[in-house]
Amino acid sequence: MTSVPPKIVLTDVHKSFGPKVVLDGINLSVARGESVVVIGGSGTGKSVMLKCILGLLRPEHGSIRIDGEEVVGIRARERDQVMRKFGMLFQGGALFDSLKVWENVAFGLIQGQRMARAKARDIAFDKLAQVGLSAASGNLFPSELSGGMQKRVALARAIATNPEIIFFDEPTTGLDPIMADVINSLIVKCVKDMGATALSITHDMASARKIADRIAMLYKGQLIWVGPAKDIESSGNPFVDQFIHGREQGPIQMELRA
Numbered sequence: 001m002t003s004v005p006p007k008i009v010l011t012d013v014h015k016s017f018g019p020k021v022v023l024d025g026i027n028l029s030v031a032r033g034e035s036v037v038v039i040g041g042s043g044t045g046k047s048v049m050l051k052c053i054l055g056l057l058r059p060e061h062g063s064i065r066i067d068g069e070e071v072v073g074i075r076a077r078e079r080d081q082v083m084r085k086f087g088m089l090f091q092g093g094a095l096f097d098s099l100k101v102w103e104n105v106a107f108g109l110i111q112g113q114r115m116a117r118a119k120a121r122d123i124a125f126d127k128l129a130q131v132g133l134s135a136a137s138g139n140l141f142p143s144e145l146s147g148g149m150q151k152r153v154a155l156a157r158a159i160a161t162n163p164e165i166i167f168f169d170e171p172t173t174g175l176d177p178i179m180a181d182v183i184n185s186l187i188v189k190c191v192k193d194m195g196a197t198a199l200s201i202t203h204d205m206a207s208a209r210k211i212a213d214r215i216a217m218l219y220k221g222q223l224i225w226v227g228p229a230k231d232i233e234s235s236g237n238p239f240v241d242q243f244i245h246g247r248e249q250g251p252i253q254m255e256l257r258a
């Protein structure tokens, strides 16, 4: 019997910029259908980790496997195939101002998959409905929507191609706590409905608790704690404790002042 490999596996991933070591031996395995959230302070390397998985940065050392397939150093054409499995919700939404809302959602279908415009438009309106946006808002431009509605559009775009893996980069940044909770609930619903695997990065602990099956904390280039989201309050790790309670005092203090 052949066992199914985890969806994403990082093994001993190292990434530096000149003398600055950002990732110093990252090990993480994300199972199919699992939602893992990486937390950590500003500048700890969360985005660098995500960019390594997306192939936007190349680690100097280590392995990244998607569905058991090594992706570090693969050729552009193979990388394109892997990228088809991914959906991405960027920090700040990153919508195209010059395109209508539905065109933003359909972008990956039309440009990436060469789907006929009419078919892509139907899918875009379906996805907008899934995230609670009316057909009327599909015909507006992003600048005509509130921040919360723009996040919904970004979520609709991230799920438009029914990706197997979705990356969420600070999905609740800039939202009030209630709208953030609405977006978190939508993320959980969309990910579970699609059976997708999710990997998110955030500083927002309310978001992490809500969307994560497991949480991993990045500190000084390493994942210093990985465990079920429900266990984070009792991690017994003083770094984790300080971070999740937002305390000024604690072992991370020296780093903040460095």
Ligand SMILES: Nc1ncnc2c1ncn2[C@@H]1O[C@H](COP(=O)(O)OP(=O)(O)OP(=O)(O)O)[C@@H](O)[C@H]1O
Residues within 6 Å of the ligand: 017, 022, 040, 041, 042, 043, 044, 045, 046, 047, 048, 049, 203
């Ligand atoms: N292309 C690059 N060249 C040089 N240094 C970089 C590059 N990208 C990131 N860094 C450095 O790597 C470190 C980690 O950055 P990263 O953006 O991953 O942090 P982060 O944890 O995502 O922070 P935040 O939560 O503030 O977004 C920072 O010190 C940053 O300056």
